Amino acid sequence: xxxxxxxxxxxxxxxxxxxxxxxxxxxxxxxxxxxxxxxxxxxxxxxxxxxxxxxxxxxxxxxxxxxxxxxxxxxxxxxxxxxxxxxxxxxxxxxxxxxxxxxxxxxxxxxxxxxxxxxxxxxxxxxxxxxxxxxxxxxxxxxxxxxxxxxxxxxxxxxxxxxxxxxxxxxxxxxxxxxxxxxxxxxxxxxxxxxxxxxxxxxxxxxxxxxxxxxxxxxxxxxxxxxxxxxxxxxxxxxxxxxxxxxxxxxxxxxxxxxxxxxxxxxxxxxxxxxxxxxxxxxxxxxxxxxxxxxxxxxxxxxxxxxxxxxxxxxxxxxxxxxxxxxxxxxxxxxxxxxxxxxxxxxxxxxxxxxxxxxxxxxxxxxxxxxxxxxxxxxxxxxxxxxxxxxxxxxxxx
Ligand SMILES: Cc1ncc(COP(=O)(O)O)c(C=O)c1O
Numbered sequence: 580x581x582x583x584x585x586x587x588x589x590x591x592x593x594x595x596x597x598x599x600x601x602x603x604x605x606x607x608x609x610x611x612x613x614x615x616x617x618x619x620x621x622x623x624x625x626x627x628x629x630x631x632x633x634x635x636x637x638x639x640x641x642x643x644x645x646x647x648x649x650x651x652x653x654x655x656x657x658x659x660x661x662x663x664x665x666x667x668x669x670x671x672x673x674x675x676x677x678x679x680x681x682x683x684x685x686x687x688x689x690x691x692x693x694x695x696x697x698x699x700x701x702x703x704x705x706x707x708x709x710x711x712x713x714x715x716x717x718x719x720x721x722x723x724x725x726x727x728x729x730x731x732x733x734x735x736x737x738x739x740x741x742x743x744x745x746x747x748x749x750x751x752x753x754x755x756x757x758x759x760x761x762x763x764x765x766x767x768x769x770x771x772x773x774x775x776x777x778x779x780x781x782x783x784x785x786x787x788x789x790x791x792x793x794x795x796x797x798x799x800x801x802x803x804x805x806x807x808x809x810x811x812x813x814x815x816x817x818x819x820x821x822x823x824x825x826x827x828x829x830x831x832x833x834x835x836x837x838x839x840x841x842x843x844x845x846x847x848x849x850x851x852x853x854x855x856x857x858x859x860x861x862x863x864x865x866x867x868x869x870x871x872x873x874x875x876x877x878x879x880x881x882x883x884x885x886x887x888x889x890x891x892x893x894x895x896x897x898x899x900x901x902x903x904x905x906x907x908x909x910x911x912x913x914x915x916x917x918x919x920x921x922x923x924x925x926x927x928x929x930x931x932x933x934x935x936x937x938x939x940x941x942x943x944x945x946x947x948x949x950x951x952x953x954x955x956x957x958x959x960x961x962x963x964x965x966x967x968x969x970x971x972x973x974x975x976x977x
Contacts, residue, residue: 582918583962587810588765589862590855597854598803602845608795610846615854621776621943623739627749628777630790631844631852635735635757636669638775639705640841641674641789642753645782646703647731653702653943657710657728659688660938663735664928666705675702679927679934684886685712686898686924692934697867706751707733710924711763711850711889711895713742716750723751731755732778736895736907738764739859752779753786758852760810763862763895766851767806770796770842796842803831803847805950863900865892865952870894872959879960898924903943906969913969919962922947
């Protein structure tokens, strides 16, 4: 029995109604929603230009290619050592070299390490706001400009979120947004949406043409069904995802390579994003409240950290830092027995080296706990108390 489940998205009736509209007449792959979403983003993010694609990493690949054409002699792209692995594989797929930069306890770029790395004249920096913890982008933008390095404001996890009065994603040369599970706006999984924000006018003609040349995304109906089955409805469908996969294959709904193509956003996914956008402030406010509940609950638990927390800060996930030497797997199993679902953060996608050591040490101790909108103050207290008890059972045995 699951008492406290993870939440991957916060959907209302509007998203389901939008799906019904697309299925009944608007079209799954093509239709008017893509252009309407672009217009909406264009209005919110002006003067940046916005292009709605299938993944944030599709947007990244197009941007890196444009940077490389301008500075062909440069190959290195700086990224934080703690990063979504698809960013690193996209950089490699563009024939470039991802170079890790040390992170601080908040899992974001360490600014002193970044300044040193910028001195080596890399091509670009990808600067994510990890789990929505915001970076000081005005400072980073100034440093990149002074060093002549292209800057990607990776706002994949913070669509529609402002920091210091400015929308994240609008700093530097380009910005990225993603609509995949566990982000701020969530339309689905595997290519359910990403946005390229072109902040530098000089790049716009070329990137607009590159986006327009992409096909609309294939295989979206199957991806939507998988998302609903395995994420949104999982408390009811349980571990029966393989039955759904077999059914989708039997119906011919799963093109083999649909997940990895570079494409524009589908009509289906764009419609869902548009339906969710008006609730963005409510989604963000609910997560702020949940983060505050956990912070309060942890006052009873000295050994557990919440390094990304700050009063009033929106966080896309609540990632707690367990004491050094904790047995993370045993701890998760203990919590599962008590009906509490947890998840790991990202694995560090680099071989161990000086720049990755801290990220690796943090990744080995980070635990994602349920942080959906229904987590109350009492729920967070129960979860933290159970975590404290489980840790005292397992910590010494690590
Ligand atoms: C910080 C960051 N950047 C980029 C991405 C890639 O997003 P997408 O899956 O839409 O390509 C992610 C995905 O989790 C992310 O967390």
